[in-house]
Amino acid sequence: MMDLFVAGVLLASTATAPAPTVAERLGYKATDRLLIVNGDDTGMCHSATVATVDSLRNGLMTSATIMVPCPWFPHIARIAREDRSLDLGVHVTHTSEWERYRWGPVSPRADVPGLVDPDGYLWRSVEEVYKHATPQQALVEARAQVRRAIAAGIDVTHVDSHMGAMQYDPRYHAVYLQLAKEFDLPPRMASQALYESFGQKDIRAKAAAMGLVFPDYLIHTESPAQGETRKAFWMRILRELKPGVTELYIHASTLTEEAKAITNSWAERAEDYRIFTSDPEVKGLLKDLGIIRIGYRALRDLQRGTYRKPGER
Numbered sequence: 001m002m003d004l005f006v007a008g009v010l011l012a013s014t015a016t017a018p019a020p021t022v023a024e025r026l027g028y029k030a031t032d033r034l035l036i037v038n039g040d041d042t043g044m045c046h047s048a049t050v051a052t053v054d055s056l057r058n059g060l061m062t063s064a065t066i067m068v069p070c071p072w073f074p075h076i077a078r079i080a081r082e083d084r085s086l087d088l089g090v091h092v093t094h095t096s097e098w099e100r101y102r103w104g105p106v107s108p109r110a111d112v113p114g115l116v117d118p119d120g121y122l123w124r125s126v127e128e129v130y131k132h133a134t135p136q137q138a139l140v141e142a143r144a145q146v147r148r149a150i151a152a153g154i155d156v157t158h159v160d161s162h163m164g165a166m167q168y169d170p171r172y173h174a175v176y177l178q179l180a181k182e183f184d185l186p187p188r189m190a191s192q193a194l195y196e197s198f199g200q201k202d203i204r205a206k207a208a209a210m211g212l213v214f215p216d217y218l219i220h221t222e223s224p225a226q227g228e229t230r231k232a233f234w235m236r237i238l239r240e241l242k243p244g245v246t247e248l249y250i251h252a253s254t255l256t257e258e259a260k261a262i263t264n265s266w267a268e269r270a271e272d273y274r275i276f277t278s279d280p281e282v283k284g285l286l287k288d289l290g291i292i293r294i295g296y297r298a299l300r301d302l303q304r305g306t307y308r309k310p311g312e313r
Contacts, residue, residue, distance in 0.1 A: 027309030039064035059277030065091035160188030
C-alpha cells in the first residue's frame with residue numbers, strides 16, 4: 001500500500017512539474033539572464049553590412065539577419081561563406097520602404113503579383129502588402145528568400161520579418177510559423193504581453209507546440225524616454241532584463257554618405273553601432289550584470305536536437 005502511495009505522489013509531482021525553460025534547456029539556470037543582440041537589415045546597403053560584420057566580430061552583437069532581395073546580398077553571402085562562425089539568419093523582406101533606394105522580390109513577379117507595386121518594387125508599407133497581396137504570396141516569396149540564402153552557402157540560423165510584415169496580421173503570422181517549421185529554424189517572436197495586446201495570446205503556445213524554439217522576450221516597442229540618450233536607454237534596458245532569453249535588435253550602420261542618402265535614421269543607426277561595438281561602459285555593464293550573450297545558432301541547434309550544453313563535448 002505504501003509503495004502505491006509513493007508512486008501516486010511521484011506521478012502527481014511529475015504531472016505538475018513545470019516544463020524546463022529555454023535557458024534550462026540550453027544548460028543554464030532558470031534565473032540566468034541570456035541576451036541575443038541581433039543586427040537587422042544586413043545586406044541592405046554597404047554601410048549596414050560593414051557595421052554588422054564588425055559588431056559580430058568585435059562587438060556585442062551575437063547574430064544578424066540578412067535582407068536577401070537587397071543589392072548588397074552577394075557581399076554578405078561571400079563573407080558568410082568565408083567566415084562560418086558568423087550567426088546569420090534571414091530577415092524575410094516583403095517591403096521596400098526607402099524613397100530613393102528600392103528592391104523587388106526574389107520570386108518571379110508573376111508568382112507574387114500582389115507584392116509588387118506599380119514601379120516594380122516591393123510595396124513601401126506593411127499596410128499596402130496586406131491590401132494587395134495574400135499570405136500565400138508572402139510565403140512563396142519568403143521561401144524563395146530562405147532558399148536563395150541557403151543556395152548561396154549561408155548557414156542560416158533563424159528567421160525574422162522585416163518591418164514585422166509577417167507578424168502583425170494573424171493570417172500572415174500563420175504562414176510565418178509555417179516557414180520556420182519547413183526550414184526547421186527558430187523564428188523571432190514577440191513577448192507574450194505584446195501578442196496579447198494584439199489579440200493573439202495563443203501564438204507563442206502554438207509555435208511551441210510546433211516544436212519551434214524562440215526567446216522569452218523581445219525588446220520591440222520600448223524607446224528612449226524624453227531627454228534620454230540612446231546609450232542611457234540601452235543601459236536601462238540591459239539593467240531591466242528579466243531571467244530567461246531576451247532578444248534585442250539594432251540596425252547598425254557606419255556613418256557614411258550612403259547611409260545618409262538612404263535613410264532618415266542614419267544617425268540613430270550609427271550611434272547604435274558604436275554603442276554595441278566599441279563602448280566600454282556598455283561592455284562593462286553586461287559583465288557586471290552577469291548577462292550571458294548567446295546567438296540564434298544555439299536555439300536552432302536546440303530545436304534540431306544537435307545542441308551541446310556548455311561543458312559538453
